[in-house]
Amino acid sequence: MDKGNVSSFSMVTSTAIFSSVIFVITLILVRVLYVIYCSSRPMSRRAQKPVSTLIILGSGGHTAEMINLLAVLQKDRFYPRFYIAAATDNMSLQKAELLENSLVAENGTPVNNPAKFMKIYRSREVGQSYITSIWTTLVAMAHALWLMIKIRPEVILCNGPGTCVPICAIAFVFKVFGIRWSSIFYVESIARVKRLSLSGLLLYKLRIADQLFVQWPRLQQQYPRAIYVGRLM
Amino acid sequence: MGDRGEEEEGRRRKRVVFVTVGTTRFDALVSAVDSENVRKVLAAKGYTHLLIQLGRGSYLPTKSDGDDGSLAVDYFTFSSSIADYLRSASLVISHAGSGSIFETLRLCKPLVVVVNEDLMDNHQSELAEELADRKHLYCARPQNLYQTLADMDLNTLLPYSPGDATPVAKHINRFLGFPDD
Secondary structure, eight states: OHHHHHHHHHHHHHHHHHHHHHHHHHHHHHHHHHHHHHHTSOOSSOOOSOEEEEEEOOSHHHHHHHHHHHHHSOTTTEEEEEEEEETTOHHHHHHHHHHHHHHHHHHSSOOSSOOEEEEEOOSOOTTOOHHHHHHHHHHHHHHHHHHHHHHOOSEEEEOSOTTHHHHHHHHHHHHHTTSOOOEEEEEOOTTOSSSOOHHHHHHHHTTOOSEEEOSSHHHHHHSTTSBOOOOOO | OOOOSOOOTTSOOOOEEEEEOTTSOOHHHHHHHHSHHHHHHHHHTTOOEEEEEOTTOOOOOOOBOOTTSSOEEEEESOOSOSHHHHHTOSEEEEOSOHHHHHHHHHTTOOEEEEOOTTOSSOOHHHHHHHHHHTTSSEEEOGGGHHHHHHHOOGGGOOOOOOOOSHHHHHHHHHHHTOOOO
16 A cells, blocks of 8 residues: 555656756747747847946948947947957057047047956857857857856847857846846848848847848848848948 | 049040959969960050059069159058058059958959969859959959959949848847837
């Protein structure tokens, strides 16, 4: 009799564990769908306060495009600003610093909370093979998590470097678990005319980017959820 | 377009062809512009100087001071500001990176883009080909650079009107619930 009790007890507990796991997974799934649904829609409330903004810089051409966008964004709304660039890329942060310095010069008064510049390990160098990319992506992922815990931005602006995928994925997880709601804007590089880049494709297919801009009308026709409102360059 | 005003009497007008490979290496382009027939066609088209930015490439072109009426050839590896070289050029031959493409187009310089086919993820040709279809530049490969230069007619190129980031900024503002200005 004892034996039967034990087995029925373990059956009850395993059923309980099993159903609670199912319950939690369902809950997370529902939450993921809810986050995706909300992310695709404009904010319902009117924004009153400035939003902390994380800007992910690429290299060369990517940075030039981002600088053009930053030049017309209202600096009193997108504030404070955090810049991230690949550790191997010195030029991009320099260009961003130039832009920020020119703002200080324009306003005359130094800003009390100046822009911050950070470096991140790159998930993939140009020309690196896809296989070694797996390991470097993991390292980049851990570093990105550390930076994101520190910054927790409300807005993320990015335009193409591989660096932005781990960061945006972490931002999405933060949204799911209610740690921080960040609106993710991705602008596909002007160099992409016929197909999205790997970064763009991932953020589009996984619905991580709230809004994905393309710079050629032909691309917009292929990816109907993308937005085309003109070129940055 | 872009010719220097200070032309001295009795001297040949200085017309520079500036070649840039960007931050990496592109030996196929450098050896293509260094070839005899490309030099000849450039000289025949009235260019006097060929200045090549080599980047990390290992192919060294033959220098020439152009005394015998041929093209004067010079090179360097890197420069902190490519802009000055672009500004003083009458023709730019560039790798397909979007940075130098748009920098050159913004300065309204005639441009021949040469696509590097050795790159792993070769999306670079997309942009050059699209802009070539729109007649803003010529697009070539190292192996047909000579033919492209020989056939090109710079009068058919159309000026490129720069893009405007304001609509994107406006869209982002609206999405976040900021009022329009």
